[in-house]
Amino acid sequence: MKITVFEKEGNTIKFVIDGISEGLMNSLRRISMVGVPTMAIEEVAFTKNSSVLYDEIIAHRLGLIPLTTDLKSYNLPNECKCGGKGCALCQVKFKLSAKGPKVVYSGDLKTSDPKVKPVYDKIPIVKLLEGQELKLTATAVLGYGREHSKWSTGLMTYYYFPKVVSGKKASELKEPKDAKGLKEYLEKVKKLENLGEIETEPVEDKFVVGFESWGQLDHKTILLKAVSNLSKRLKAFDKALK
Ligand SMILES: [Zn+2]
Structure with missing residues (x-):
């Protein structure tokens, strides 16, 4: 060949x-x-969302943001020692806190591991108007594109x-x-x-x-x-x- x-x-x-x-x-x-596994956001916990978009729409958008993936440091959740419960070897946490007026971009996500972060910083997530607020934590895990295209x-x-x-x-x-x-x-x-x-x-x-x-x-x-x-x-x- x-x-x-x-x-x-x-x-x-x-x-x-x-x-x-x-x-x-x-x-x-x-x-x-x-x-081939890649990292993507799988869970989002909202503490505040007074934007015009529902939690589910924002969570869906966050899931589709491509994240730089480090295959050597992370396990697939079902192959991890924690048995899939979630630990530092199979999860990366993100925090997002934003106040309007502003457009919230992928680059506003603060990662717990600098090796796993959005590939592009300028992917718009939601536009916040004066007085609107968004606060959340998100969890990214490895997964396969055959399960969901966000992991392709x-x-x-x-x-x-x-x-x-x-x-x-x-x-x-x-x-x-x-x-x-x-x-x-x-x-x-x-x-x-x-x-x-x-x-x-x-x-x-x-x-x-x-x-x-x-x-x-x-x-x-x-x-x-x-x-x-x-x-x-x-x-x-x-x-x-x-
Ligand atoms: Zn684990």
Whole structure:
């Protein structure tokens, strides 16, 4: 198997995987998005809320804020020594206290662990008018995107690598051997194909993959963890089968 990264921009990475079946490619896609844990707010206790929004709406908004995730220091609640009751090894606490007039942003959340904080500071939560107040504590835990999309790591898509087979401009397109030129090649193929100037065929075991992460974890961590989780699940399947 060969992986060639040909584009990296902000939270998005693009690469070509050569030598992988579609079944495995799709498993990798699914497990990367929803089978790698991330941190998200799961419980909110309000002590004051005189804003125009109900507690439930604010709690829902808080849950969707991506949090930087430290997989080495935290356990999933059901795998923790505390048995899921909640402790410093499986929970991060946040405090929020704000008085209007102001817009409350994700950056106003004060964390108990500087390694776990909102990825972006400028996500609006609620607008407070003069005299309105919001006071709460929130608890974040690790979870999987397959349980709730707030824990998903990002969005991965893929398509078959196109092989140019015919057309009057086919001779102009030479498949690059390395990352340099791949981006340009793929853009040119798409453009000429849309214009009807070339025809392509999908290469069966080669895919062009795009992955945009929501920022809780970096791409490398997500992909390595996805591969190890997929392998763990296959081993469990094998054992159950035996
Ligand atoms: Zn615990």
